[in-house]
Amino acid sequence: MRTLLLFLFVLFNFENLLAQTTKIDTEKLLEYYETQRYAEAAQYLQSLYPEDTQDIKALTQMAYCNMMAGKLPEAEKSYLKANIIQPDNLPILFSLTHINSRRGNTVKAKTYLQQIIRLDSLNFSAYKQLAAYEDSPEGRLKYLKKANTLNRSDPDIAYDLAMVYNDLKQYQLAYDVLKTAIASDTENFTLHQVLVATANHLGKYQEVIEVGEKLLKNHADANVMNDIGQAYFYVKDYQKCIAIYKMLEESGVQNEGTLYYMALSYRELKDYDKALIYAQKTINEAISAHTPIxxxxxxxxxxxxxxxxxxxxxxxxxxxxxxxxxxxxxxxxxxxxxxxxxxxxxxxxxxxxxxxxxxxxxxxxxxxxxxxxxxxxxxx
Missing domain, CATH: 1.25.40.10 (Tetratricopeptide repeat domain)
Known part of the structure; x- marks a missing residue:
């Protein structure tokens, strides 16, 4: 199916070219595409057109083939020629963004994305990509909020936006974003994991337990177990808190927080001997070997x-x-x-x-x- 769609794409883009005097062997070109021999496809097309061709379709097809073949400088050269001929062509601008992103030139990539937004202020993909280039939480937040406004059900944007909100300790905003996205994809375990951590910060302990236990049936994630253990402690189910954290300890992934809650749980259960043991373990875990240094x-x-x-x-x-x-x-x-x-x-x-x-x-x-x-x- 994918090959068929690709073939139709190629035929569509060469429809006007076939009407010209240039003769293209469509069967040969199709074979190159089907076998993913993009470099040979690019060479074949380049052999048919002069180097200074102004044919926009020919330029973009040669650029695409070179890009797929990993020949990024050649691809950029053709796309830049095409961009001069059609400077406001969004597919060309996105291709130039992609090439510069792959080459690590984030400044150029961001420049093209900003140009796309000036042409199309509602372009979800451009905002999504711009967010990935921002280093500061505030910078990412600006573009993620806009992308989320354009598509509230997109799981990647919802995840990234919720993580930024959590980093900024804006837990209710993170929670609302996640709940909206999850409503469109109720089986998205990744979003549910972030939801558990966010709900824990908001004191929604019953929800943490309910969602977290379902997640553990799919995968015993240490972070989820950490959140569930805390939730059990705060609803005063100390035995379950201990049971959850005991599993982490047996797996060697305990930390000072899990050990601390175990000490407190044993204390609440009046098992003072074990409470003392885990209080000491908490202290030992908190001390780094580098502390004297x-x-x-x-x-x-x-x-x-x-x-x-x-x-x-x-x-x-x-x-x-x-x-x-x-x-x-x-x-x-x-x-x-x-x-x-x-x-x-x-x-x-x-x-x-x-x-x-x-x-x-x-x-x-x-x-x-x-x-x-x-x-x-x-x-x-």
Whole structure:
């Protein structure tokens, strides 16, 4: 069927060409199209027309074949010629947009789309594509809202617009957009997944549970399970909250939020032993292995500002999350060079050396620590 439609498209576009003196072997051209040999089709057409041809149909057909063959510079060249002849031709402008998009030239692509909108202010496809080129939520919102106004049932636009609204914490607007689109496609699981998350923000917990449970029958999505678990907690069905989050934990996709709700659920069920276990798991999950390094960075900033007491507090806070050679060494230097507390400096130089720093990578620091310990040994 697709091949037949393509053939009819080709014949239609060459209807006027056949009436001219140029003789086209339609059977050969059809074979090229059916076998997707677009490069050969382009070469064949180019052999029939002079390079400076002004025939709009010939130019657009050669451009199309080159575009389908991936020969984008050649395709753009022909479309640009056609655009000069017919500057307000929407299909040509869309083709030029497509070519520049594929080549990563977003500036040109956006320029052509803006031209399309000036010619046709209700062109849904142009607004949809422009939204994809915007980086800021506000920029995307402008074009997505317009596209959604033109076609409220389009699932892609509804999804993108709802996601932007959610990012901006405009949950009711996201919810309304999704409900309208879902009414036209009640089996769209992707839209339902976003709806579950949005409804959760709005406190529509029964809807989250109802829609979410249906989604889980199709696919056990971790994000949906996360939302359902929260909903069960807020409707005080603590056993189901725990059951949902237990599945996530067993799959290794728990996070500090799911563990936290489990701790609270066990507490509400007066199972305090398990509540304590999951409270500790929550804390452990929330702490990154890089946390000491982050505190070291913060302390370093304080040092640069000569706020040595604040730096000291930040370094010591970092050590509460685990041992750190960086912090031990920096603390030793702080006590040694700025706070003039040699005994404390020796303590932290020693801790640095005992924590097994990398011998080759930290050779200079190791040598310095050892030398300073000797120098400070006799200091009172």
């Amino acid at each position: 982050y505190y070291a960075g913060l302390a370093g900033i304080y040092e640069a500002k000569d706020q040595y007491n604040d730096a000291l507090a930040a370094y010591k806070r970092g050590l509460t999350f685990g041992n750190s050679n960086i912090i031990y060494y920096r603390l030793a230097l702080l006590y040694d060079l700025h706070l003039k507390q040699p005994k404390n400096a020796v303590i932290y130089y020693n801790l640095y050396l005992k924590n097994k720093p990398e011998q080759e990578k930290e050779k200079d620091q190791i040598d310095y620590a050892k030398n300073r310990m000797v120098s400070l040994a006799g200091t009172k």
